[in-house]
Amino acid sequence: MTARIIDGKAVARKLREEYASRVQTLKGEHGIDPGIAVILVGDNAASQVYVRNKIRACQETGIRSELFHMPADTPESQLLARIDALNADPHVHGILVQLPLPQHIDVSQVLERIAVDKDVDGFHLYNVGGLVTGNTVFPPCTPYGVQKLLEHENVKIEGQNVVVVGASNIVGKPMALMLMQQDATVCICHKKTRDLGQFTLLADILVVAAGVPGLIVPQMVKTGAVVIDVGINRLPDGRLVGDVDFEGVRKKASLISPVPGGVGPMTITMLLHNTLISAERIAGIIGD
Ligand code: NAD
Numbered sequence: 001m002t003a004r005i006i007d008g009k010a011v012a013r014k015l016r017e018e019y020a021s022r023v024q025t026l027k028g029e030h031g032i033d034p035g036i037a038v039i040l041v042g043d044n045a046a047s048q049v050y051v052r053n054k055i056r057a058c059q060e061t062g063i064r065s066e067l068f069h070m071p072a073d074t075p076e077s078q079l080l081a082r083i084d085a086l087n088a089d090p091h092v093h094g095i096l097v098q099l100p101l102p103q104h105i106d107v108s109q110v111l112e113r114i115a116v117d118k119d120v121d122g123f124h125l126y127n128v129g130g131l132v133t134g135n136t137v138f139p140p141c142t143p144y145g146v147q148k149l150l151e152h153e154n155v156k157i158e159g160q161n162v163v164v165v166g167a168s169n170i171v172g173k174p175m176a177l178m179l180m181q182q183d184a185t186v187c188i189c190h191k192k193t194r195d196l197g198q199f200t201l202l203a204d205i206l207v208v209a210a211g212v213p214g215l216i217v218p219q220m221v222k223t224g225a226v227v228i229d230v231g232i233n234r235l236p237d238g239r240l241v242g243d244v245d246f247e248g249v250r251k252k253a254s255l256i257s258p259v260p261g262g263v264g265p266m267t268i269t270m271l272l273h274n275t276l277i278s279a280e281r282i283a284g285i286i287g288d
Contacts, residue, residue: 145266
């Protein structure tokens with residue numbers, strides 16, 4: 001068996017075109033100009049690249065973005081005051097605080113200060129808790145991107161065995177909850193899991209988000225499984241790879257997402273989606 005390769009870039013492009021047209025409808029028919037505020041504290045090089053990419057994607061979709069770049073020694077109170085102002089600003093439909101934050105700032109205080117109905121990253125405790133009951137205001141972008149990819153590829157979730165490798169708050173745990181909500185039988189593995197392969201072998205759908213290159217080899221994958229690789233790892237030779245031995249596993253899986261070009265392009269796309277949805281709600285449009 002040789003797996004079909006999921007073209008995350010193409011799916012993301014298609015969705016972004018749809019969102020761009022919905023943005024035009026909001027502007028033209030409802031007089032609403034969707035906007036996101038992005039807060040970056042400090043000069044973390046990777047964060048600067050992520051923020052630049054997010055802002056560029058907003059521009060391409062017609063979503064207004066405003067960057068608040070604050071110095072690394074910004075007091076927490078000042079950051080919270082900025083969030084309060086953005087919460088109160090009716091022209092701001094989404095607020096994103098780029099993580100990580102400098103050590104002296106309490107991340108949970110910051111995330112919980114963002115108004116739930118503007119929390120387009122889906123990291124507020126209310127949105128995290130909402131995953132348990134299946135009614136988040138905004139789902140977190142990376143697992144939501146995986147869900148959209150699975151939907152796009154018509155992968156059946158109900159009744160399937162899903163194994164999620166990685167149990168972080170931003171990827172693994174919400175991913176597991178989202179798929180459980182769709183009636184999959186879900187198992188979550190992490191770095192303390194003994195004999196990872198005995199679990200992954202049971203997976204009809206295997207989602208890997210560990211940050212360990214080459215973690216998943218063909219012997220750990222069931223023939224015909226759907227394999228989604230969320231990992232992003234930079235090798236010493238400069239290559240970007242996921243957590244899955246792509247060349248080996250693609251010979252055994254039925255469907256596989258590559259790195260790069262799989263889940264990656266979907267994450268920012270879901271940020272655009274959440275911001276658009278936030279503005280559509282103001283217009284009284286109940287979107288997807
Ligand atoms: P994290 O470091 O917060 O969590 C990693 C998880 O993997 C932990 O639960 C840990 O227990 C588990 N783990 C680590 N080593 C393991 C092992 N040997 N066996 C089993 N489990 C193991 O990371 P994260 O933020 O969840 O990100 C995970 C990966 O996904 C990273 O490579 C990250 O770069 C990538 N990522 C990609 C996107 C995207 O848009 N594609 C977004 C977020 C994260």
